[in-house]
Amino acid sequence: MTVTETNAPPPTGTSPGTTPLVEMRDICVSFGGIHAVDHVSVDLYPGEVVGLLGHNGAGKSTLIKVLSGAIKADSGEILVEGEKVEITNPRDARAHNIETIYQTLALADNLDAASNLFLGRELTTPMGFVDDAAMEAETRKIMGRLNSNFKKFADPVKALSGGQRQSVAIARAVYFNAKILIMDEPTAALGPQETKMVAELVQELKKQGIGIFLISHDIHDVMDLCDRVSVMKNGQLVGTERVEDVTDDDILGMIILGKQPEKAA
Amino acid sequence: MTDTASQATTSPKKRGFIETLELDTRLLGMIGAFILVCIAFNIVTDGRFLTARNIFNLTIQTVSVAIMATGMVFIIVTRHIDLSVGSLLATCSATMAMMQTAVLPGWLGLELGSPLIAPITIVVGLLVGALIGSFHGYLVGYLGIPAFIVTLGGLLVWRNVAWYLTNGQTIGPLDETYVDLGGISGTLGETGSWILGLIAVLGALYAIWNGRRAKIAHKFPVKPIWAEMLVATVIIAVILGFVWILNSYQIPGPRLERQFEARGETMPDGYTAAYGVPYSVLLLIGVAVVMTVVARRTRLGRYIFATGGNPDAAELSGINTRLLTVKVFAIMGALCALAGMVASARLSFHSNDIGTLDELRVIAAAVIGGTALSGGIGTIYGAILGALIMQSLQSGMAMVGVDAPLQNIVVGAVLVFAVLIDIIYRKRTGAV
Numbered sequence: 093m094t095v096t097e098t099n100a101p102p103p104t105g106t107s108p109g110t111t112p113l114v115e116m117r118d119i120c121v122s123f124g125g126i127h128a129v130d131h132v133s134v135d136l137y138p139g140e141v142v143g144l145l146g147h148n149g150a151g152k153s154t155l156i157k158v159l160s161g162a163i164k165a166d167s168g169e170i171l172v173e174g175e176k177v178e179i180t181n182p183r184d185a186r187a188h189n190i191e192t193i194y195q196t197l198a199l200a201d202n203l204d205a206a207s208n209l210f211l212g213r214e215l216t217t218p219m220g221f222v223d224d225a226a227m228e229a230e231t232r233k234i235m236g237r238l239n240s241n242f243k244k245f246a247d248p249v250k251a252l253s254g255g256q257r258q259s260v261a262i263a264r265a266v267y268f269n270a271k272i273l274i275m276d277e278p279t280a281a282l283g284p285q286e287t288k289m290v291a292e293l294v295q296e297l298k299k300q301g302i303g304i305f306l307i308s309h310d311i312h313d314v315m316d317l318c319d320r321v322s323v324m325k326n327g328q329l330v331g332t333e334r335v336e337d338v339t340d341d342d343i344l345g346m347i348i349l350g351k352q353p354e355k356a357a
Numbered sequence: 358m359t360d361t362a363s364q365a366t367t368s369p370k371k372r373g374f375i376e377t378l379e380l381d382t383r384l385l386g387m388i389g390a391f392i393l394v395c396i397a398f399n400i401v402t403d404g405r406f407l408t409a410r411n412i413f414n415l416t417i418q419t420v421s422v423a424i425m426a427t428g429m430v431f432i433i434v435t436r437h438i439d440l441s442v443g444s445l446l447a448t449c450s451a452t453m454a455m456m457q458t459a460v461l462p463g464w465l466g467l468e469l470g471s472p473l474i475a476p477i478t479i480v481v482g483l484l485v486g487a488l489i490g491s492f493h494g495y496l497v498g499y500l501g502i503p504a505f506i507v508t509l510g511g512l513l514v515w516r517n518v519a520w521y522l523t524n525g526q527t528i529g530p531l532d533e534t535y536v537d538l539g540g541i542s543g544t545l546g547e548t549g550s551w552i553l554g555l556i557a558v559l560g561a562l563y564a565i566w567n568g569r570r571a572k573i574a575h576k577f578p579v580k581p582i583w584a585e586m587l588v589a590t591v592i593i594a595v596i597l598g599f600v601w602i603l604n605s606y607q608i609p610g611p612r613l614e615r616q617f618e619a620r621g622e623t624m625p626d627g628y629t630a631a632y633g634v635p636y637s638v639l640l641l642i643g644v645a646v647v648m649t650v651v652a653r654r655t656r657l658g659r660y661i662f663a664t665g666g667n668p669d670a671a672e673l674s675g676i677n678t679r680l681l682t683v684k685v686f687a688i689m690g691a692l693c694a695l696a697g698m699v700a701s702a703r704l705s706f707h708s709n710d711i712g713t714l715d716e717l718r719v720i721a722a723a724v725i726g727g728t729a730l731s732g733g734i735g736t737i738y739g740a741i742l743g744a745l746i747m748q749s750l751q752s753g754m755a756m757v758g759v760d761a762p763l764q765n766i767v768v769g770a771v772l773v774f775a776v777l778i779d780i781i782y783r784k785r786t787g788a789v
Contacts, residue, residue, distance in 0.1 A: 162673055182672070182673050183675035192673070196669070196670075198669060198673045198674070200663040200664075200666035200733070201666050201733070202662060203659075203662060208663075211670070211674040212660075212671075212674035214659060216656070220655075221655060222654055222656060222658075225571045228575065
């Protein structure tokens with residue numbers, strides 16, 4: 093169990109005794125009087141996948157943007173491996189090995205795969221110029237692992253299919269030794285084949301001890317891939333449950349009605 | 358080997374000629390349009406358009422707008438616009454004119470004609486340009502005022518700051534060293550131009566060889582040697598041809614005589630000398646090379662294009678897009694100062710209306726050169742070629758004797774037409 097939590101935390105931890113990779117405590121974000129995120133606390137352990145569920149506008153994306161540095165929280169604190177950290181912009185998040193795959197993919201359509209993969213972290217020659225050849229070589233390596241069908245290295249990513257674009261976004265998150273990975277609707281735009289690829293990737297990353305926050309609408313995705321789920325409604329945390337303790341219906345009840353499953357209450 | 362489905366094989370064969378050469382079809386199209394314009398005017402003017410003299414004049418007239426157009430590429434690529442470049446040019450030019458005629462000689466007691474005047478003046482001009490540019494960038498990037506509004510205001514403000522600085526007077530004559538940078542009086546001469554041409558050829562060959570070597574080192578596919586050779590040959594021919602043309606423009610006899618007289622000598626009989634490459638063109642080439650390197654090989658350039666392609670993605674990738682906006686506008690400002698220097702040096706005086714309507718020429722040059730107003734796309738060489746096409750049209754029409762209003766009507770129509778062609782081209786090829 094975590095030491096600092098006192099207010100009866102939901103069942104936590106795949107491996108009790110270890111410090112969580114990330115703890116977000118009592119996070120509040122409001123936009124012009126609307127509480128988008130209202131005193132929410134979640135945590136994530138190494139090698140664990142935590143699903144974040146909720147309707148559109150429930151606050152999942154906002155919560156996760158606080159962690160990835162895209163939005164600044166009004167109050168609350170973030171701990172990475174037990175240390176309190178300040179995340180005020182995406183650079184801070186990256187410095188703490190927090191990588192995000194955004195729902196929009198956040199790719200610059202006019203640049204090629206390698207430029208996107210290394211955007212903000214370009215490899216440079218000793219002279220200080222960007223080293224396109226080296227970046228393309230690295231991109232070829234990692235894409236060979238992730239999606240061996242990927243061949244369009246010279247084209248701008250605009251010319252790629254949805255699945256190929258997704259693999260570029262995933263490659264970008266995985267390449268830089270992420271410890272904490274945030275996946276916002278990673279399979280929303282994908283076909284069955286590519287969805288399977290993402291599922292396999294999630295399993296592989298878990299084995300490497302990476303912690304993953306998975307935001308999804310698809311409850312089956314979540315039940316298949318996640319160890320725990322945290323459900324949000326109207327900016328508040330409904331609850332966090334271990335996947336094996338609850339049924340699909342319990343989860344749906346939490347999402348729609350905002351009520352705790354009976355046995356865990 | 359006998360596999361008919363050649364898609365599966367790794368070595369792509371039977372590619373088109375242009376594809377094998379890995380040439381940019383858009384660039385080819387623009388060069389084609391430029392050549393067409395030149396030939397057409399040459400026929401209409403009975404061969405007066407493509408003379409060494411006219412090409413020389415065309416080049417030095419293009420420099421000022423072309424320098425600013427390279428900066429405008431960065432501005433438009435990041436989805437902004439700068440309507441104030443003509444006025445900013447005027448403010449920088451006025452500052453530099455006052456520096457060399459009033460401030461340095463008068464207040465600081467430098468002698469007129471002192472070798473220090475030109476460099477100090479230029480440094481001050483560049484600083485003023487970069488500062489004003491940064492200020493625009495700050496208003497746009499940090500305070501969130503649309504660039505259109507900031508620079509529309511700037512259009513009025515800086516035009517009249519220039520007026521205020523000079524009391525609306527024409528300031529001249531300007532320092533002699535300074536005036537050399539404008540073109541006509543300052544050229545490399547015949548030998549110097551050939552040396553420059555040789556350096557350019559060597560540089561081009563090195564760039565081609567180095568690019569090929571880097572590809573081979575990473576085991577990327579390279580184009581066949583013959584294609585490499587052909588491209589190299591064309592580039593060498595263009596460079597040396599350009600130098601040859603500028604070198605065949607002879608300095609008129611009376612002018613040479615005056616030069617000799619000024620040195621207290623008499624001109625030997627039959628003595629001739631050619632202009633060669635003007636310093637201002639040298640400056641433009643330098644600006645083009647630096648800006649291209651910035652665009653392609655530096656993080657700054659990468660971030661400029663990424664921000665233009667998807668500002669949100671750039672922000673989420675940890676790029677400080679606000680600071681980037683300041684940098685882009687600062688570069689634009691410094692280039693306006695350089696352009697102001699060339700423009701006033703070419704005239705050998707600063708006039709109150711210097712750079713009027715240049716913002717339109719500069720934006721047109723960038724857009725004709727393939728810079729997309731939706732952001733993320735544009736090339737430096739395209740903008741320079743765009744400036745050259747615009748200037749050719751304008752001076753060609755003047756040569757033919759087209760009335761001034763008609764000239765402007767044609768230039769305006771060409772701009773719209775060029776963008777239409779570009780849109781059709783993009784749709785056809787699916788290129789971005």
